[in-house]
Amino acid sequence: MAWLYVLLAAIIEVFWVIGLRYSDSAIEWAGTVVAIIISFYAIIKACEKLPSGTVYAVFTGSGAAAIVLVDFLFFNAELSIMKVFFIAIIIVGVIGIKMTSVESIPVEEGGE
Template sequence: MGWTYVLFAAIVEVFWVLGLRFSETPLEWVGTIVAIVFSFYFIIKACEVLPSGTVYAVFTGSGAAAIVLIDAFIFHADFSIPQLIFIVLIIIGVVGIKMTTNDDVSTKNEDIQGAD
């Protein structure tokens, strides 16, 4: 379930970053703030079962890659082959981190709390 929370956080991150860029009315700003709250809620939930460093790396990497692609394909921002190569490297890194992460952090947290 932790990776699902990371996925949700990254998806919602795209909305709040776009909200920061395009919000003009109070209602749009409220929507942006709500998206930020949900994004960080999902991050907190993911950190309960996954290492926080892993969660943060995957969250920021996947969100950044998605936003660059949205800027390029939806908002027609400049996009180059080197940018594509670096996005592919980010995706490879995110997949590599996911594949090498032990999902058993909640047990470790219980062991640490039990030692007090």
């Protein structure tokens, strides 16, 4: 479940980053702020079960890769072979971090 929170946060990050760039009205800015709050709430929930460094690395890496792709697909940004190469490196890194991370098991209070 913790990895789903990270995935949710990364997906929502795409929306609030676009909102930071393109918001013009109060309602658009309000939507951007709500997206930021939801994204960071999901990160906080993920950090309850996963190491913070792992969560942050996966969140920022996958979010950055997704934002570059969305920018290319929907906003006519330039996409070069080098950008694709480095996005691939980010994706490989995110997969590697996930494969080598262990979810923490909460210790019950009063237990040893």
